[in-house]
Amino acid sequence: MSSAATNAPGSHTASGHGADPRPAAGLPSPGLSGKVRVPGDKSVSHRALIFGALARGETRITGLLEGEDVLNTAKACAALGATVERTGDGEWRVEGVGVGQFKAPAEPLDFGNSGTGVRLMMGAVAGNPVQATFDGDASLRKRPMKRVLDPLAAMGVKLVSEAEGGRLPMRLEGVTDLKAFTYETPVPSAQVKSAVLLAGLAASGETVVVEREATRDHTERMLAHFGADVSVEPHGAHGRRITLKGRPELKAAPVDVPSDPSSAAFPLVAAVIVPGSDIVITDVMMNPLRTGLITTLREMGASIETLAERTEGGETVADLRVRYSKLKGVAVPPERAPAMIDEYPVLAVAAAFAEGETRMQGLAELRVKESDRLAAVADGLGVCGITYRIEGDDLIVTGAKDVEGGGPVATHMDHRIAMSFLVLGLASRSGVKVDDMTFIATSFPTFMPMMTGLGAILA
Ligand SMILES: O=C(O)C1=C[C@@H](OP(=O)(O)O)[C@@H](O)[C@H](O)C1
Numbered sequence: 001m002s003s004a005a006t007n008a009p010g011s012h013t014a015s016g017h018g019a020d021p022r023p024a025a026g027l028p029s030p031g032l033s034g035k036v037r038v039p040g041d042k043s044v045s046h047r048a049l050i051f052g053a054l055a056r057g058e059t060r061i062t063g064l065l066e067g068e069d070v071l072n073t074a075k076a077c078a079a080l081g082a083t084v085e086r087t088g089d090g091e092w093r094v095e096g097v098g099v100g101q102f103k104a105p106a107e108p109l110d111f112g113n114s115g116t117g118v119r120l121m122m123g124a125v126a127g128n129p130v131q132a133t134f135d136g137d138a139s140l141r142k143r144p145m146k147r148v149l150d151p152l153a154a155m156g157v158k159l160v161s162e163a164e165g166g167r168l169p170m171r172l173e174g175v176t177d178l179k180a181f182t183y184e185t186p187v188p189s190a191q192v193k194s195a196v197l198l199a200g201l202a203a204s205g206e207t208v209v210v211e212r213e214a215t216r217d218h219t220e221r222m223l224a225h226f227g228a229d230v231s232v233e234p235h236g237a238h239g240r241r242i243t244l245k246g247r248p249e250l251k252a253a254p255v256d257v258p259s260d261p262s263s264a265a266f267p268l269v270a271a272v273i274v275p276g277s278d279i280v281i282t283d284v285m286m287n288p289l290r291t292g293l294i295t296t297l298r299e300m301g302a303s304i305e306t307l308a309e310r311t312e313g314g315e316t317v318a319d320l321r322v323r324y325s326k327l328k329g330v331a332v333p334p335e336r337a338p339a340m341i342d343e344y345p346v347l348a349v350a351a352a353f354a355e356g357e358t359r360m361q362g363l364a365e366l367r368v369k370e371s372d373r374l375a376a377v378a379d380g381l382g383v384c385g386i387t388y389r390i391e392g393d394d395l396i397v398t399g400a401k402d403v404e405g406g407g408p409v410a411t412h413m414d415h416r417i418a419m420s421f422l423v424l425g426l427a428s429r430s431g432v433k434v435d436d437m438t439f440i441a442t443s444f445p446t447f448m449p450m451m452t453g454l455g456a457i458l459a
């Protein structure tokens with residue numbers, strides 16, 4: 001073992017974000033070529049650590065995303081009593097304490113920029129008789145936490161203190177006698193669903209989550225993988241009903257984290273819009289609740305070929321060959337949003353190069369991400385000379401043959417805004433500047449060298 005979670009490489013407290021902004025630029029680039037494997041999936045990585053901490057025994061995790069969001073979750077698991085270590089060869093080992101056995105953390109738990117980390121951990125802590133303060137950086141402190149607090153409070157969690165408007169920092173007290181609960185999620189959110197299910201682990205009886213639109217199902221899959229009794233049934237046209245039996249004996253289980261389709265989205269769109277490109281992205285997780293972008297780009301005419309599809313660690317993965325393609329605008333149906341919720345900023349970039357209009361519908365949830373992504377994308381498109389309009393919760397982008405570029409685009413502490421506009425710059429006439437690339441490290445710390453390796457010109 002070389003380093004513990006508390007001094008893992010690249011890990012730093014994001015609270016306050018005192019560091020100076022680091023501007024960057026995406027410049028007109030020749031066709032991209034080569035083969036890349038993007039880092040491990042962020043959603044699966046958070047969950048692997050949290051389940052490892054809740055299970056008894058040693059969970060070994062390979063391919064963990066070592067981005068700041070996930071490293072903050074690792075630190076929180078350690079602060080709650082789990083032993084979290086990274087071996088010299090990059091494997092992570094978590095010695096869990098068992099459901100209901102977390103200890104009170106000595107300091108506030110700082111989740112930096114990560115909604116997933118903080119919301120899932122609120123659920124995981126709920127069934128432990130300890131108090132914990134949950135906090136994060138200036139971006140996370142603006143994000144709504146009531147969506148998680150409300151169902152947890154109904155299960156018995158006590159709210160000790162909160163910042164105005166149900167915001168962080170928030171201090172919660174867990175209880176040993178959590179009530180099992182049936183909850184219909186009012187917003188399509190895998191984070192809310194997961195928080196309730198993680199709390200349900202410590203409740204007696206059955207916890208049921210009903211979602212009108214199916215969201216990513218990594219928590220359900222991992223519950224089964226760690227030995228819980230969980231069942232999933234269809235609900236209505238697009239939804240699901242998940243039933244979990246409380247107080248299972250969670251047993252440590254190995255996790256091999258597949259590559260993140262939300263990170264693959266950046267080289268993928270870059271290859272589609274930069275003339276002459278032909279690249280391969282290997283081992284991309286193809287969970288159907290994550291592949292809305294690929295479906296949409298194919299409808300737009302993108303050449304995305306599935307080279308080798310196989311099952312690894314319970315998930316379908318594939319190598320994707322992606323070539324420069326002439327795109328046409330499409331209407332993206334609102335019910336597809338959960339399967340591509342983090343990909344709209346980079347889809348808007350692809351839409352800027354398509355013939356005609358691309359209408360992205362039902363984007364209300366984009367307003368409560370690391371930034372108000374609807375506003376941030378729209379402003380960035382405007383700065384780059386691209387025609388767009390917002391109608392209610394829809395974003396409509398009018399594509400053009402030539403996109404001028406410009407900047408600086410304001411990234412608002414949001415990794416996906418930064419990466420999306422750097423990608424736009426590669427296919428623009430004069431390049432695109434972004435005001436700060438710092439937050440790319442939260443989800444895709446190797447973005448700059450990986451893109452440069454494909455031939456992208458980034459400065
Ligand atoms: O559960 C998860 O791992 C995630 C769920 C989504 O958030 P919501 O649950 O808020 O939609 C997504 O935007 C986020 O990047 C990761």
Ligand SMILES: C=C(OP(=O)(O)O)C(=O)O
Pocket residue numbers: 069113114115116117342369370416443
């Ligand atoms: C929304 C995102 O993450 P989180 O909610 O975990 O901050 C994201 O990664 O785009």
